[in-house]
Amino acid sequence: MEQLAAGRKTARTLTRRKRMPPRSTPSERQRRLGAELRKLRTRARLSGDDVAALLQADRSRVSHIEAGRVDVPRNGLYKLLRAYGCESGPLFDALMDMAHDRGKGWWDEYKDVLARRALDLAELESRTTAIRAHDSSVIPGLLQTEDYAHAVITGVESERPHLDQGVRFRIERQRVLAGLRSYHAVIYEAALRMRIGDTNTMRKQLLKLIEIARLPHVTLQIFPFEGGAYSTFSRNFVLLGGPTPELDTLYREHPTSADFIGDGDVIADYTRMFERLTSLALAPVDPETAPESQETRNSLSLIQHALYELR
CATH class of the missing domain: 3.30.870 (Endonuclease; Chain A)
Known part of the structure; x- marks a missing residue:
């Protein structure tokens, strides 16, 4: 909790940085990552404000992350997983991989002709x-x-x-x-x-x-x-x-x-x-x-x- 408290203090002094706007149509991978982070946060009994402080961001950004509308940087995801009690292992590694997978593959060739669900x-x-x-x-x-x-x-x-x-x-x-x-x-x-x-x-x-x-x-x-x-x-x-x-x-x-x-x-x-x-x-x-x-x-x-x- 000391780490969370320190994050809150830092967040109050930070200048808001420019960020990419939230995506309107996240992929299934992005939605699933956000949903898994929300599950872990709820299990750890942390509020959205707690997580916002840890990430030095506002509460709305946490909501966007958990909806798959924005990405979380590698060091930020590492902090979240540790704060949520997710220990090193298969799940930890898989979530890190999901976050930094660019989602590119042979299916990109069809993105202009097929529905998003098919690509997902x-x-x-x-x-x-x-x-x-x-x-x-x-x-x-x-x-x-x-x-x-x-x-x-x-x-x-x-x-x-x-x-x-x-x-x-x-x-x-x-x-x-x-x-x-x-x-x-x-x-x-x-x-x-x-x-x-x-x-x-x-x-x-x-x-x-x-x-x-x-x-x-x-x-x-x-x-x-x-x-x-x-x-x-x-x-x-x-x-x-x-x-x-x-x-x-x-x-x-x-x-x-x-x-x-x-x-x-x-x-x-x-x-x-x-x-x-x-x-x-x-x-x-x-x-x-x-x-x-x-x-x-x-x-x-x-x-x-x-x-x-x-x-």
Whole structure:
């Protein structure tokens, strides 16, 4: 507290320095950093005025930092984390990295043609260690072929401008798969049966599912019709693992918007939901198993059956 008191005394004597105006549309990374700092401050039982004094700034700047509208310099963030009782370790390092990440990447090429939420998702995926995805309607975006992606986007937004760029963006996002520790998807059987594009498009898409399932870090399960309504009830969602559990994110996409949720209780609820989906779904695809040796119905046999019906 002596450090906070000294900060208050210094703040009263400082001349206000010129600063960049607050940004009106912070990125998801910037919003999440601010939200995590607010959580830590609240847990440490410090007021906004206490933090303002520590940073030698006014109270409004603290509000802007916690809303992701302004950045906090490296030495300032270090002071905050120490004052909040955040010890050196994975979370401390991850928050420092988030603050000083410029947010630049391959997705910048699309900033003038795609919605901010799409760019935020690509940036978030670039920092993700593990992904768990559930889709009750179509094949997840990270597993789509180019033709299938084109058919999906066209079917949903036939008048969408920059359609080709949107498809290319979705395909480029798939590069993240190679760097993940694990990827686990549960897909409702309806996604295998729904005709997206022509027969050839669907055939190539189903074959790609089997091909991707050959990757050692990929687990693919199909939720069959006879599994009940739980898959439909659960809707579509993605759980993205952060560098620490505190920075895990739930992503839910809607027709005209998207949610990025960092609330631990909500993420825990969806984690339990995903675990129930995996328990009700068929056994994962095991591409090493020959079709004739499959004694019970599993995810691979269901995909192969859907392929057969396309003939």
